[in-house]
Amino acid sequence: MAKKVKKATKKEIEEIKHLFLEHYPDSVTELNYRNIYELLVAVMLSAQCTDKRVNIITPALFKRYPDPVSLANADLEEVKSYINTCSFFNNKAKNLIKMAQSVVENYGGEIPLERDELVKLAGVGQKTANVVMIEYTGANLMAVDTHVYRVAHRLGLCDAPTALKCEEELTKKFKTDLHRLHQAMVLFGRYRCKAVKPECDDCFMKPYCKTTESFKV
């Protein structure tokens, strides 16, 4: 249940937006990838897992399964053995294979480059699809992970009880530059506005901060 915090005013929202874009002008994902297939796999693995951990796992995984066809034909237990240091690896292994099978069966082995098609792939939800589109195409989309959710609540940008509702609110309020704002809020939340012990002393968002409470999706 989301805690109640004071809402940011329209003026504050514009100033917060400006500050994020100013402080994080060229931010990109910290996941390592060389093509859209690798990006999609990395993003699927990153749910409830750190990017650092995913980057340790993926080089060997991509060497063994370099494309959707090889992953579609993979043995489940073998895939698990490559990703078993990642949280929820049992489900993730199943979903990775199912995703690859649907890419082979329905898209000729090419990952579709449209959000509405990506979400039709097995194991790919709206957040995963949005993150892939944001990163790969710079699409004007918002995606809400645990960092974006916490930052949005602390700054009074949303009081939504779910990540999807929070995504809707941020989309409505920010309107443009959503992909850059997404990356900025992820990095801001990961390295400064942390869940535990946020670095508030010299925080550039301090004038807009409503609370240091922790918010979890």
Ligand code: SF4
């Ligand atoms: S002052 Fe602290 S809690 Fe508030 S936005 Fe900055 S880092 Fe986050």
